[in-house]
Amino acid sequence: MPVSVVGGRRPVVPIALIVAIIAGLVLAAGVIDGALAQAGPFGTPRGQAPAAPVGGVLGWIFAKQAEFYRQFSGLIRAAKADGSVAWGLFGLSFLYGIFHAAGPGHGKAVISSYIVANNETWTRGVVLSFASALLQALIAVAVVGIAAALLNASAATMGRAVNIIEIVSYSLIILIGVRLLWVKGRAFVALLQTLHRPAAVGAAVTPRHHDHASHHDHGRHDHGHDHQHHNHEHAHHHHAHEDASAWGHAHAPEPEELAGPGGWKRGLSTIVAVGLRPCSGAILVLVFALAQGLFWTGVVSAFVMGIGTAITVAVIASIAVGARAWAQHIAEARSGYGMLAMRGIEVAASIVVIAFGALLLTGYMVSERMVGI
Amino acid sequence: MIRRLFFFGLAASAGLVMATAAAHAHPHVWVTVKSELVYAPDGTVTGVRHAWTFDDMFSTFATQGIESKKKGEFTREELAPLAEVNVGSLKEYDFFTYARANGKKVEFEDPPAGYYLDFDPKDTVLTLHFTLPLKAPVKAKELTLEVYDREFFVDFSFAEKDPVKLVGAPAQCKLSVGRPQEMSASMTQQFSQLGANQRDPSLTIGAEYANKISVKCP
Numbered sequence: 001m002p003v004s005v006v007g008g009r010r011p012v013v014p015i016a017l018i019v020a021i022i023a024g025l026v027l028a029a030g031v032i033d034g035a036l037a038q039a040g041p042f043g044t045p046r047g048q049a050p051a052a053p054v055g056g057v058l059g060w061i062f063a064k065q066a067e068f069y070r071q072f073s074g075l076i077r078a079a080k081a082d083g084s085v086a087w088g089l090f091g092l093s094f095l096y097g098i099f100h101a102a103g104p105g106h107g108k109a110v111i112s113s114y115i116v117a118n119n120e121t122w123t124r125g126v127v128l129s130f131a132s133a134l135l136q137a138l139i140a141v142a143v144v145g146i147a148a149a150l151l152n153a154s155a156a157t158m159g160r161a162v163n164i165i166e167i168v169s170y171s172l173i174i175l176i177g178v179r180l181l182w183v184k185g186r187a188f189v190a191l192l193q194t195l196h197r198p199a200a201v202g203a204a205v206t207p208r209h210h211d212h213a214s215h216h217d218h219g220r221h222d223h224g225h226d227h228q229h230h231n232h233e234h235a236h237h238h239h240a241h242e243d244a245s246a247w248g249h250a251h252a253p254e255p256e257e258l259a260g261p262g263g264w265k266r267g268l269s270t271i272v273a274v275g276l277r278p279c280s281g282a283i284l285v286l287v288f289a290l291a292q293g294l295f296w297t298g299v300v301s302a303f304v305m306g307i308g309t310a311i312t313v314a315v316i317a318s319i320a321v322g323a324r325a326w327a328q329h330i331a332e333a334r335s336g337y338g339m340l341a342m343r344g345i346e347v348a349a350s351i352v353v354i355a356f357g358a359l360l361l362t363g364y365m366v367s368e369r370m371v372g373i
Numbered sequence: 374m375i376r377r378l379f380f381f382g383l384a385a386s387a388g389l390v391m392a393t394a395a396a397h398a399h400p401h402v403w404v405t406v407k408s409e410l411v412y413a414p415d416g417t418v419t420g421v422r423h424a425w426t427f428d429d430m431f432s433t434f435a436t437q438g439i440e441s442k443k444k445g446e447f448t449r450e451e452l453a454p455l456a457e458v459n460v461g462s463l464k465e466y467d468f469f470t471y472a473r474a475n476g477k478k479v480e481f482e483d484p485p486a487g488y489y490l491d492f493d494p495k496d497t498v499l500t501l502h503f504t505l506p507l508k509a510p511v512k513a514k515e516l517t518l519e520v521y522d523r524e525f526f527v528d529f530s531f532a533e534k535d536p537v538k539l540v541g542a543p544a545q546c547k548l549s550v551g552r553p554q555e556m557s558a559s560m561t562q563q564f565s566q567l568g569a570n571q572r573d574p575s576l577t578i579g580a581e582y583a584n585k586i587s588v589k590c591p
Contacts, residue, residue: 066400066528073430154438156458280401284434291433 061102068096072285076292086297093285093301097133097308100281101316107132107274108313110173110356112320114270117180117349119324125317128267128274130310135275137306139165140282141299148287149295158283165276166360172273173357180350188343195336279305400528403428406520407532410588412541417510421470421481421518422540425501426532432499435459436492445494452490452499459501460488468505469522469529474513481505518586529584537586551585 071092079085101108111132115125143161147153282302289298327345331338409422427435435455441447463469464483472479488503520529531537536550 069401070403070428073428148437152438155435157438284401284430287434287437288430291437 058102061099065096065099065102068092068099069281072096073288076285076289076294076297079294079297080292086294086300089297089301090304093304094308096281097305097310098312099308100279100305101133101309101312107173107277108316110274110353111270111313111317113349113352113356114176114180115317115320116324117184117346117353118266119346120267120321122318122321124267125321126314128271129314129317130307131271132275133306133310133313134303135271136278136309137282137302139276140278140286140302143278144283144286144290144298145295149290155287158287162278162280162283165278169273169276170357170361172269172276174354174361175357176270176273177350177353177355177357180353181347184343184346184350188340188347191336191340191343195340279309281305400522400525402431402527404527404529405532406529406584407536407538408518408520408586409538409540410516410518410542410586411504412539412543413510414541415512416543416590417512418474418507418516419510420504420506421472422504423468423470423502423520425529426493427499427501429497432492432497435499445497447490447492449489449491452492456488456490456501459490460484460503466522468503469520469527470505471519471521472507473517474511475515479511479516480508482508513588514590516586516588516590518588520584531584531586539588542588543590546588546590549587549589551587 072089075085075089075092079089108129111125111128114120115128120128143158143165147158147161282305285305286295286298286302289295289301324345328342331342334341405426407424407426410418411420411422413419436447436452439447439451439455441451460483468481468484470481472481482505484503484505488501491500491502492498493500520531522529531550537548539546539548
């Protein structure tokens with residue numbers, strides 16, 4: 001059976017990919033652990049060291065954020081006397097947003113994982129990033145506008161409001177992850193079953209797929225030493241796949257289906273889940289602007305901040321889309337097991353979404369702490 | 374193959390960046406610390422008196438919605454409920470205060486009543502005053518005190534002027550103060566010059582940049 005022959009020899013790269021991704025995640029988890037394990041007050045000497053050892057680039061990003069952030073209050077005060085300073089404030093807000101999105105609480109990890117799991121297009125990735133970041137700004141404005149400006153509520157009340165929003169947001173993230181896991185997990189199991197019954201592969205689930213496998217295999221045998229030609233086969237193979245788009249998608253929604261109204265609805269749930277939690281920085285800036293009698297300047301600043309954030313998140317989302325496309329490209333070059341690897345990656349990404357939600361909800365992962373002091 | 378490796382690296386590092394970013398917030402609160410080490414007549418250390426001044430943005434946030442007789446000014450009484458919330462939530466973070474006597478960890482008790490908040494209308498900043506008594510007063514040849522937030526959400530630094538006072542300390546006690554540096558360009562540069570896997574033993578970063586008081590009473 002060509003499928004099993006090909007499958008038996010070729011799954012090395014996709015499996016290596018999965019191993020690499022999982023290793024990356026484990027490594028990352030280790031870093032989180034490392035950071036949090038420093039809880040022991042008399043462990044290593046560190047002071048502010050935890051923020052720095054990540055290295056030059058991240059250290060620089062954190063330094064910049066703090067630097068920008070510290071300029072807010074001065075600029076807002078100055079804008080009170082001289083309205084034109086507001087432009088400087090907006091420029092700073094933009095930069096702060098760009099840098100700050102590297103920090104926690106902006107859901108880029110969730111969005112990226114969601115994109116990988118759900119096979120989103122680049123456009124949708126960018127739209128998700130912008131919509132969630134702007135929603136985040138909107139929520140910050142709403143919280144401060146309603147609680148502080150209208151009701152003159154205390155900081156503690158605002159903190160509690162944000163806390164409730166957090167719980168809803170993180171729970172939604174978990175729900176989205178569970179839903180993804182359900183869909184992707186079933187697709188994975190279904191594909192696994194068909195692969196275990198190779199005879200059924202061609203006939204029952206993916207007829208074209210089978211064609212491809214033998215076609216591909218055929219090409220390999222005939223032109224094993226002709227790399228040029230081999231590549232051509234690849235390209236053809238890839239193209240035809242998109243036409244068929246039947247492989248392994250047995251239970252998963254097709255990309256076209258996702259782009260439809262239903263797909264956008266699902267995207268909306270992600271936007272809400274991620275964008276619901278307002279950024280503490282924006283809230284502080286808004287309250288300060290309000291106290292200086294410049295609430296609307298603060299509102300503009302919050303939205304400009306959101307645009308900056310969106311740009312960073314969109315870049316990260318684009319990397320996620322690209323990485324997935326590349327993995328898919330490799331997977332398409334293999335038969336059955338390549339697809340299994342893709343499904344496996346989707347399942348893993350779904351689990352990552354759940355894990356992020358759970359860690360945030362349980363407070364194990366340090367999100368932006370709402371100021372409790 | 375190189376391209377593949379590149380992408381492996383990309384995937385792994387993207388994960389790393391996300392995770393480390395998630396674990397490291399940048400500060401949203403700046404606190405200027407002034408502390409007093411209180412000694413008993415027998416030369417034992419009994420506690421630490423803190424006066425923490427918050428930055429103006431946080432001070433504004435914290436005082437939002439608090440009613441006051443005079444607009445833009447708050448009395449100790451008006452701020453009493455806020456002080457209670459502050460001290461209450463600081464418990465969860467061990468008051469960000471860590472001490473060692475003769476190399477051994479020192480335990481603190483919760484602050485007794487008498488803590489309060491002051492509002493400075495000129496700079497619109499709050500200052501929290503509270504005392505942390507030692508569980509057991511200790512006679513220390515060498516005492517170190519550190520104030521920091523390991524999550525780096527609150528950026529503590531000692532005041533430029535008179536950051537620490539010794540109250541009733543034996544005459545021979547000597548005080549030295551190590552200030553943290555802002556995450557400045559020069560600091561970042563130092564890190565980047567270290568290289569990825571290289572450790573410069575002369576640069577013990579954590580110790581170098583911690584808020585550290587050290588008192589030697591030989």
